[in-house]
Amino acid sequence: MGPGPSDVHPRVLRAMATPLVGYLDPSFVEIMTDVQELLRYVFRTDNEYTLAVSGTGSAAMEAAFANLVEPGETVLVPSNGYFGGRMGEMAARVGGEVVTADAPWGEPLDPATIEAAFDEHQPTVVGVVHGETSTGVRQPEIDEIARIVHEYDAYLVVDTVASLGGVEFRTDEWGADLVYSGSQKCLSAPPGASPLTLSDRAMEKVRNRETQPRSWYLDLEGLWTYWGDDPQYHHTGMTSTVYALREALRLVAEEGIQARWERHRRLAGALKAGVEAMGLELLPADEHWLPSLNAVRIPAAADGDALTSRLLEDDGIEIAAGLGDLAGEVVRVGCMGHSARPANVLPTVGALGRALDAQGVDVDVGAGVAATNRELGE
């Protein structure tokens, strides 16, 4: 119940143990094609350029900025969370001029802030984080942000590492130009093959670069020689991890993407009801709540690191301490993919309550577990 890796379904673990074939073996190329088709379903996109990057979500993030940004271009990134900051670090490494769209940690970006940043800085690439793992904030109005970005003929990159497959996201309908994710959160596959999709228009920008991307490993034109029709060697494919990603995506398709979004809302809703009934509150306002990652404010008297250690040691439950600006202020409880089950949610609420109580924090543990249990029954 941490911020990922989430629990992996036994069918996916079994796929990981499948004997390996060559990365250009016809049977493996079929699996890659399956993965692409299933990723289009999960991303809600018809983008041809849809693939899995051979690395974690941060590799997919780097692929986004290393390819879309040329040295000297202005890149607008958000200030309201740890991973927005990481976007800025990466954009700077690849030669971008980084400016920030300001919002406090715990709040989403206001599209008006983006509009104002265009007036002032004329960015060519804008990054936003749909589900911010550090704050548990869900960024609304991606469609409105995309509209503004396109009005200025710029490109919108969206990070869905903590949300894809668990929280409603619609690449094409909302107009995102490049979207990436990780495999080990709401998709519940092991880390190592990270979904990425980009529009024809975004790929056109990549193809028309004046300079080569600064990364060879993450060069999207190179990656497409392998993931496109008539696959050629670029780098060795992530055989086992791609097997596992396919199986995890099949589980998403079997459940249905909308049913899966709904399950995350329901299970995380029960968790939220429990911690609130206990007397705690979540960092973001209700309308920006990210079901997959629940940032629970802890009272000043509580010790976040001791809480996470106790839950791990006494209850075998992983949750995470606060990150960046929120260190010591929140604990982060994931509710992702195969982990989002009643048998996980209720014990987590109970264990968190008991651990806070043991630290002398005034919480009504009984009311918390009762509220969670009630919600789970509905």
Next chain:
Amino acid sequence: MGPGPSDVHPRVLRAMATPLVGYLDPSFVEIMTDVQELLRYVFRTDNEYTLAVSGTGSAAMEAAFANLVEPGETVLVPSNGYFGGRMGEMAARVGGEVVTADAPWGEPLDPATIEAAFDEHQPTVVGVVHGETSTGVRQPEIDEIARIVHEYDAYLVVDTVASLGGVEFRTDEWGADLVYSGSQKCLSAPPGASPLTLSDRAMEKVRNRETQPRSWYLDLEGLWTYWGDDPQYHHTGMTSTVYALREALRLVAEEGIQARWERHRRLAGALKAGVEAMGLELLPADEHWLPSLNAVRIPAAADGDALTSRLLEDDGIEIAAGLGDLAGEVVRVGCMGHSARPANVLPTVGALGRALDAQGVDVDVGAGVAATNRELGE
């Protein structure tokens, strides 16, 4: 029996199916420490800075050049194979001025060529490939090359993707400054966690850079915040792949590294004897033979792509066609890690012979399998 992924031992496949824990879970940190200790054994090094990069061998190659090379520095890379060329591409992407140490495909570099290149170009970083997957050439005299490189106060990077754990390599004794590998060749783990080690002196160069590395994902100082003492979050660790790498490295340690080198020589030696007895020859001279990758010259009458397809379809055996300059001129037969077994070698020789015979090439298949079988019995 291709150039990798090689067959993965059932114990390693089972490790892949282990349920996941958090990438900072104390039990996972213990596994990372095991991996580092076992990698030091396999690399024959006492280097503190020893870790697994979260990507394939090409990611480890990029980590080497992205960190050791600053924009404007001169980098010397070899011209005698596909992966030496890739070193050059990567060094150029990160801002290096690339010059080549010339040798034909199929031959190793002569240390005198390196010495001459220092006179002419004064490189600060020199890359060489210990086992060139495209040519099957083993680069000898790494120790002599290191001596020259150090005489000029430069740094030697060695690619052991196709050799580590299968062919003798001694990081410390030979004086290599940074060595990397892949997991899916002689180590027989799935791709995705790529071994890398560097000396204190090389890490000092990385720490004293005037500019940040152009890759955030592969920044060695960042990676060391995760792999060093008191691990902190950098990016999500490759949980399952690291489980598998540990198990694969344990198998190496149980066999003993010298016994493993010897097994590769013996099994690949039987393969080599078979193809030679059949009337074919290997591309490199005997003294530069790379047991883990056997580049077999095919007569002009043969069709390499059809050969590899037939072996895969009719015999379920993967071998690979020629790459780069050698397309159409060789087929490449791996003999790596868990694949290097009598039960694989003899059928491969037989199937290759039958497939050539079916293409009308004059080969003595009977003499080939007899020679392999005889060598396997010794």
